[in-house]
Amino acid sequence: MRIAVLGASLLAASMAAYASLNPGSRAPDFSAQASLGGKVFTFSLAEALKQGPVVLYFYPAAFTSGCTVEAHEFAEATEQYKALGATVIGVSHDDIDTLNKFSVSECRSKFAVAADPDLHIARSYDATAWFLPGHSNRTSYVITPDGTVLYGYSALSPDAHVKNTLAALQQWKAGTTGQK
Numbered sequence: 001m002r003i004a005v006l007g008a009s010l011l012a013a014s015m016a017a018y019a020s021l022n023p024g025s026r027a028p029d030f031s032a033q034a035s036l037g038g039k040v041f042t043f044s045l046a047e048a049l050k051q052g053p054v055v056l057y058f059y060p061a062a063f064t065s066g067c068t069v070e071a072h073e074f075a076e077a078t079e080q081y082k083a084l085g086a087t088v089i090g091v092s093h094d095d096i097d098t099l100n101k102f103s104v105s106e107c108r109s110k111f112a113v114a115a116d117p118d119l120h121i122a123r124s125y126d127a128t129a130w131f132l133p134g135h136s137n138r139t140s141y142v143i144t145p146d147g148t149v150l151y152g153y154s155a156l157s158p159d160a161h162v163k164n165t166l167a168a169l170q171q172w173k174a175g176t177t178g179q180k
Contacts, residue, residue, distance in 0.1 A: 031046075032091070035099045052085035058138065060136055060138060066138065074162055075107050077162045088112075096115045
């Protein structure tokens with residue numbers, strides 16, 4: 001048992017901080033059925049980018065412990081993201097009925113979550129979980145309005161996704177403000 005736990009811990013540690021799409025890559029465009037506050041709509045990355053940067057985060061499954069913690073953290077940081085002009089969208093394999101509930105209870109009606117039941121979006125972002133077939137990995141991206149990946153981070157732990165994406169946005173904002 002100890003060896004299995006140690007092995008899983010080492011695996012998780014070795015996977016931390018690596019996202020599959022590199023900064024500077026073109027973010028794959030997508031549209032998906034999404035829910036915000038229990039209301040279904042079509043989320044379009046291209047449309048969202050017209051408003052400012054997008055924080056796109058993939059998570060394995062709604063209502064699981066780590067994904068609930070992560071949703072709460074993104075919800076608590078919503079005003080900080082808005083102050084930076086950013087939109088947050090979470091993506092998982094869950095169906096829209098499940099996400100309607102998750103968007104209200106765990107996302108606290110603060111940001112949208114999109115359904116990716118066939119993992120088409122996750123695959124295009126190299127964010128599938130090889131260790132959990134049929135699910136996304138826990139991966140976060142910051143995408144600039146021109147559709148470029150600014151920052152990517154993958155870690156099984158939800159602890160640093162909000163902190164890291166906010167820091168990347170703050171750095172980007174500071175750099176773009178100085179260029180005007």
